[in-house]
Amino acid sequence: MNYHWNWAIFWEPSPEGWGSYADMLMSGLYWTLATSIAAWIMALVLGVIVGVLRTMPYRIPAAFAYAYVELFRNIPLLVQMFLWFFVMPELVPEDFGRWLKQMPNAPFYTAVISLGFFTSARVAEQVRAGVDALPRGQRMAGTALGLTLTQVYRYVLMPMVFRIILPPLTSEFLNCIKNSSVALTIGLMELTARARSMQEFSFQVFEAFTAATLLYVAINLVVTFGMRWLEKSVAVPGYIGSSRT
Amino acid sequence: MKRSLIAAAMGLALVAAPAGAEELTGTLKKIKELGTITIGHRDSSIPFSYYDDRQQVIGYAMDLCYRIVDAVRDELKLPDLKVVLNPVTSATRIPLMANGTIDLECGSTTNNLERQKQVGFTITHFVTANRFVSKKANNLKTLDDLKGKTIVSTSGTANIKQINQINAERNLGMTILAAKDHAEGFLMMETDRAAAFVMDDILLYGLAANSKAPNDYVISADALSVEPYGIMLRRDDPQFKAVVDKAMINTYTSGAIEPIYKKWFLAPIPPRGVNLNLPMSEAFAKVVANPTDSGDPAAYK
Structure with missing residues (x-):
């Protein structure tokens, strides 16, 4: 292989006018974290609401939740980002559209919104699976005790549902971090975009992508260990997963 | 004696071979x-x-x-x-x-x-120059007209590197977006996400000529730099x-x-x-x- 390795490239000044290539990757890391954490919070809130709606004994909210999930999980994330970024501002009144387009950091907000909606559909499915996994008797017992539907969810169902779905939620959080790289297509300078531009400026492809890979692995390991700790600390003795402590 | 002669000849041949036709x-x-x-x-x-x-x-x-x-x-x-x-x-x-x-x-x-x-x-x-394309209606002629505006260039190109430098040096206060590729950079300018798209002029000519309304766009006379391909x-x-x-x-x-x-x-x-x-x-x-x-x-x- 005719390739000139240059690991010292990270300390060379970047062509952006400030800092080194390492600083450039770090700013990418910052945007990756900002995007994925903001999108994850949005996904959790919306996902739980929609997931719960789907399991409610009412027809219309359940149908709405069903439509929501199918809409956001069946359209590829890349297409969703394009629709939010390029098409949506054309559909709203012109002045509002122009304001949207000229907004500073527009790619960031767009990325958070589309990644948030996309991930929320997947979280909603997991919440629904969690509720369905509980024996029907729990819901009935709650109602028999005279609890309202809200109380049944709040005090009987959801505490167990969250414990059951923690492992798949971990995967979903990791996916959310990795999916944030799709936002490079709408101009968000996150980690992958920074690695790409670093390789185009310097032509040191392998160094750039090795660094990006290691950074992604590092963030994901932190998340994995954090979530595992959370799983253990909230585990109910004698219930699923807790026997392996 | 005979054997050493052969050996010497062989040795000579070995040395001479690469010199004959360049390896x-x-x-x-x-x-x-x-x-x-x-x-x-x-x-x-x-x-x-x-x-x-x-x-x-x-x-x-x-x-x-x-x-x-x-x-x-x-x-x-x-x-x-x-x-x-x-x-x-x-x-x-x-x-x-x-x-x-x-x-x-x-x-x-x-x-x-x-x-x-x-x-x-x-x-x-080929020798190209770094210029920008914008909508004729917006009447943007020189870099100073772009002061404080949002502009776009393609990520990872020498062009975006240069516009970043100029922005810092001349304190123009432009917001510089990075598009994934040229077509998308042009699209951002076309949809008013950015006031101008900074790129090699030859690519701008191609993009403008192939757009829906080629006459709506103008490529700046101001060249920011020269780039050999x-x-x-x-x-x-x-x-x-x-x-x-x-x-x-x-x-x-x-x-x-x-x-x-x-x-x-x-x-x-x-x-x-x-x-x-x-x-x-x-x-x-x-x-x-x-x-x-x-x-x-x-x-x-």
């Missing part, structure tokens, strides 16, 4: 052994290297590359040298060149000193570079460049029959007169 090294040796040469091409670098409406790879750089292939064929006396086309993107061209998948990259790659630390470039085949090859491969350089110089001095240039820049080109109508720039005319492979923009002024 092939690097890419030329590989091409000779495999009987194939692989050209890396782009998919939408109009008019340098792109797919036409019949999915054939065509373009100005491709025509030049085929002349290089002819020169290699003559040099190696390989009449049935096979040409393999391999599509590359800006992200894959370096690894594919380094690991020997492609031997030449024919497209619109800027030759600069930083990149020369990693790859080699043959004689410059080169066909890329492996670094530290003097034998192959000598053959390639010779083929390019030959194309320029024999005048063969004229019809090739006319075909791509002054006549309608596939797929949509658009005429870029771009006479040879002064900077490139100089290169044709005095061929150079310099990666220093100062050499083109």
Whole structure:
């Protein structure tokens, strides 16, 4: 292989006018974290609401939740980002559209919104699976005790549902971090975009992508260990997963 | 006695053999052994290297590359040298060149000193300038008109690097967006996400000519910089570079460049029959007169 390795490239000044290539990757890391954490919070809130709606004994909210999930999980994330970024501002009144387009950091907000909606559909499915996994008797017992539907969810169902779905939620959080790289297509300078531009400026492809890979692995390991700790600390003795402590 | 004479003769023969015909090294040796040469091409670098409406790879750089292939064929006396086309993107061209998948990259790659630390470039085949395209209606003529505005350029290009520098140096307070590719950068300008799209002028002409309303756009007269394009090859491969350089110089001095240039820049080109109508720039005319492979923009002024 005719390739000139240059690991010292990270300390060379970047062509952006400030800092080194390492600083450039770090700013990418910052945007990756900002995007994925903001999108994850949005996904959790919306996902739980929609997931719960789907399991409610009412027809219309359940149908709405069903439509929501199918809409956001069946359209590829890349297409969703394009629709939010390029098409949506054309559909709203012109002045509002122009304001949207000229907004500073527009790619960031767009990325958070589309990644948030996309991930929320997947979280909603997991919440629904969690509720369905509980024996029907729990819901009935709650109602028999005279609890309202809200109380049944709040005090009987959801505490167990969250414990059951923690492992798949971990995967979903990791996916959310990795999916944030799709936002490079709408101009968000996150980690992958920074690695790409670093390789185009310097032509040191392998160094750039090795660094990006290691950074992604590092963030994901932190998340994995954090979530595992959370799983253990909230585990109910004698219930699923807790026997392996 | 007899045995030592034979040994001496053999020793002589061993020493003499490489001196007779120059030993092939690097890419030329590989091409000779495999009987194939692989050209890396782009998919939408109009008019340098792109797919036409019949999915054939065509373009100005491709025509030049085929002349290089002819020169290699003559040099190696390989009449049935096979040409393999391999599509590359800006992200894959370096690894594919380094690991020997492609031997030449024919497209619109800027030759600069930083990149020369990693790859080699043959004689410059086009000189472009960094300019911006904007909507005529917005009446943006110079860089100062862009003060405080949102502009876009393609991520990872020399252009965005330069506009970032100018923005910092001259304190213009522009918000600079990075588009994934040229088409998207133009789209951002077209949809008013950005006031201007900063890119190589030749690409801007192509994008504007192929847009829905070519007359709505204007390309700035102000040029921010000069960029030489080169066909890329492996670094530290003097034998192959000598053959390639010779083929390019030959194309320029024999005048063969004229019809090739006319075909791509002054006549309608596939797929949509658009005429870029771009006479040879002064900077490139100089290169044709005095061929150079310099990666220093100062050499083109």
